[in-house]
Amino acid sequence: MRRKLGMLALAGGLSMLLGLAVFVVQNLSDFELNDAQVSTLKFRSGDVDVVGTLVLPMDVQSVVLLIHGDGPMDRFASRGYLPLINSLLDAGVGVFTWDKQGIGESGGNWLNQSMSDRAAEALAALARVREEPRVAGRSVGFLGFSQGGWVIPRAASEGDPDFSVIIGGAVNWRRQGMYYTGLRLAGEGRTPAEVEVEVREEYEKNDKVFGHPNDQNAPDGFAEMDRDRFNFVIKNYNEDVTPALKTMKGPVLAVWGAQDVNVNAAEDSNVYKALFSGASGRQVVLVPNATHSLLRAELFNYQLVSQWPIWKQYLFVALGRHAYAPGTLAFISDWIKRPAGL
Structure with missing residues (x-):
């Protein structure tokens, strides 16, 4: 009896694996x-x-x-x-x-x-x-x-x-960027009060830098952005x-x-x-x-x-x-x- 139950369990497991394999192969055709x-x-x-x-x-x-x-x-x-x-x-x-x-x-x-x-x-x-x-x-x-x-x-x-x-x-664009930043900071473990302060500071910094489309000079603090990306944000920030x-x-x-x-x-x-x-x-x-x-x-x-x-x-x-x-x-x-x- 135990042997039969074991065989049934094995067959059931193999059947599930086969079904999963068929499901995956079918979905690969989506690519x-x-x-x-x-x-x-x-x-x-x-x-x-x-x-x-x-x-x-x-x-x-x-x-x-x-x-x-x-x-x-x-x-x-x-x-x-x-x-x-x-x-x-x-x-x-x-x-x-x-x-x-x-x-x-x-x-x-x-x-x-x-x-x-x-x-x-x-x-x-x-x-x-x-x-x-x-x-x-x-x-x-x-x-x-x-x-x-x-x-x-x-x-x-x-x-x-x-x-x-x-x-x-x-x-x-501006509000979306700050929403994204706020969730990222919260995910890093910042408290709600810390998130509020950092988001407000980020708003002020970004408005000063990107809010003037005729200013094409990247200031200190934005060195991580290459020139093309900086200009792209300048062009679209508003x-x-x-x-x-x-x-x-x-x-x-x-x-x-x-x-x-x-x-x-x-x-x-x-x-x-x-x-x-x-x-x-x-x-x-x-x-x-x-x-x-x-x-x-x-x-x-x-x-x-x-x-x-x-x-x-x-x-x-x-x-x-x-x-x-x-x-x-x-x-x-x-x-x-x-x-x-x-």
Whole structure:
């Protein structure tokens, strides 16, 4: 009897391991583009050639243009975008994504860009994608993360996307930076009183240094920032999306993870709600147990991907699209495909 029970336990364990292996192998396909039409597109933004990849499902219903967040991002975010892209493709939504300026095959330097420059680039990409015969007659819009939340409202005010999706967008550059700093200090063990003092001092220092866009000289205390990054912050420090939110064209979905440790999701979602009040085709959503990028907060809630321990990186690969908060990607895809985003 004991031997039989042991054999049953072993068989059960092997069955669980086999099921786990099948689950992981299936999710690894989220990092490939197997059943899609893939082509390279080039477009001009100002005096710079920008290069990206258009990925279309066999039955194209809509197309999103991915608008990157901060940092030197290539078109697939070092393959990190692929689970999202494959989820969209499975729902009939194509994707165009490009290397940031100075990254991959694109010319220029992304650190020379203001948010206005990036909005102009997004509109140039929108015009280029709409020229594609396979896209003709389909709705085409923006989907962006984080810093993309300062780009998309400008682009949707100056141009005519069919829809816009903003994930983890901040309203004000200055306030967002201090929120980020406050949580970082608290995580380092500072008391609330100490955090308040340090944040106030940081505000004063940053306002003095970055609040004057014509001053291009980095003072003492900012030696850790290279010249390009310093100038990038100078160029964008006073960015506030409030005016553009009032004039966006097309339906808008704004989404935050409730456990966001980069952006004050509760405060900024309330600003969006107030500014969108009375406007049609506007939806604001706070996703419980989700991070800045809408990943599962219990597993991936870090301020920077560079902070992930190596086993979390492997876990993200093993989970694929299941690394996102449950139901989130399907909700976004369904919203994109609704007529007029309603």
